Amino acid sequence: MTEDCSVIQFGSRVRVDDSDGEVEFCVVEPGDADAVAERVSVESPLGRALIGRRVNDEVRFHAPARVLAVTVVRVNA
Numbered sequence: 010m011t012e013d014c015s016v017i018q019f020g021s022r023v024r025v026d027d028s029d030g031e032v033e034f035c036v037v038e039p040g041d042a043d044a045v046a047e048r049v050s051v052e053s054p055l056g057r058a059l060i061g062r063r064v065n066d067e068v069r070f071h072a073p074a075r076v077l078a079v080t081v082v083r084v085n086a
Contacts, residue, residue: 014086017059019051021086025059025068025079033083036060055079 017023017036024033034047036059042050049056055077058070062081069078 015063015084017062017081017084019060021084023059023081023085024083026082027077027079031082 014021019036019038022033022035024031032047034049036051036056037048039050039052042048042053051057051060054070054072055068058068059081062068064081064084066081067078068081069076071077
């Protein structure tokens with residue numbers, strides 16, 4: 010059985026688009042999260058919202074004080 014690389018999962022490299030433009034990062038374990046190094050925790054609001062999503066999905070998540078939305082542009086294993 011092959012793994013579907015088009016679905017966001019732990020370890021995926023993801024590019025998303027939001028109101029500020031595109032950004033790319035890797036979904037990682039909480040202890041490895043580092044915004045400067047482009048690593049987002051799988052347990053963060055954004056990380057949890059992205060798991061299981063695919064390219065072109067619009068993803069909404071709760072950030073402090075508001076709900077934000079991103080669109081998935083690319084997923085790499």
